[in-house]
Amino acid sequence: MPRNDRPTSATPTAVGRKLPLLMALACGVGVANVYFPQAVTPLIADGLGVSSGTAATTATVTQLGYAAGIFLLVPLGDRLPRRPLITGLLATTGLALLAAGLAPATGLLLAAGAVVGVATVVPQLLLPMAAGLVDADRRGNVIGTLQAGLIGGILLARTFGGVLGEHLGWRAPYLVAAVLTGLLAVVLGLALPGNSPAVHDRYPTLIVDTLRMLRDERELRRSVLFQVTVFCGFSAVWTALALLMTGPRYGMGAQAVGLLALIGAASMFCAPAAGRWVDRLGADRVNLWCVLTALAAAAVLTAGSVGGAVGLSALAAGLLLLDVAVQCGQVANQARIFALRPEARSRLNTGYMTCAFLGGSAGSWLGTRAYVQWGWGAVCALVALAALLALAACPFGRRREHGGRETRPAPERVSR
Structure with missing residues (x-):
């Protein structure tokens, strides 16, 4: 079958500063739809008269749907015009949230939650789209801006769901999220530039190409190795942290874990700075700093087994x-992969994010087993081991990126 993988030639769209901020807001709202159900599962159990386990399934189904949507829908960003694809998915998400908020029983709630997860992959479409709208020397900065929106959405989602649900009932977060998502569909439909599809392959070919790129693109595999290992350690710590905090060492409740999670808000401000560092110094150097930071984190977290104020400070x-x-x-990795093949950015992001989710899942499983078998120190050792494995992807002895900038590819054709 003939292929058309050549990028179209034109000049980048003058996106200015406002459009990336709007796209960052959309990323935050989109990813929040995946995470806020976790905060209202006890309220769902009381409201629908079901067990806590059944209510918790709604959050699990939404997250599984999100992972499936990344693999199955994000590659379409290379095949279909992204503006109608994004607005269509946002409209679908809004309707599914409305159905979930009005669900009379858990059956419809589970079905609607699954649709929410599958359709709310808009952030993973906006990231490669944003990378194609700017010159290479701004790519890291723009990706960092959108990544900050993602982080903010993840951090605030549980607060949004918990506070609104506590005062207005479990249906309120779903209904408010439906309105916000619907408004975003309209705003983005007016604000996003149009783009012509870069390839015209059939859908099965897009999925196969995603897997083929993981095999053929060395820089994609390096980015995957960085994120899978570090995210594995990250997930291991957060999974085991709840066991540590609620155990005999600290004797605290789950609310304390939620308060510690707010500490990650600082990384929301670091992401744009990381993007600027990538633009100036290159993704490899930023990745190396991140690996060394993860090693330092493993050492500091070890003191969390002491307990008391000292242990809490070390954990924080x-x-x-x-x-x-x-x-x-994450910012460095996505800047690297989006520079590889402009016509395949959505498929590259699909392979990358799917592997990252698998790494996080493995980290959660390993973190629980390590804590149960050997305690908190083993979890910290797991983080250090993961960071050391990430060092294998560092370019020791290889040519450094020139000025931190890749060869500028031909940007996507855009239209209004």
């Missing part, structure tokens, strides 16, 4: 370091 500092390492590494 270590979690902040680890969160900065993960989020800034």
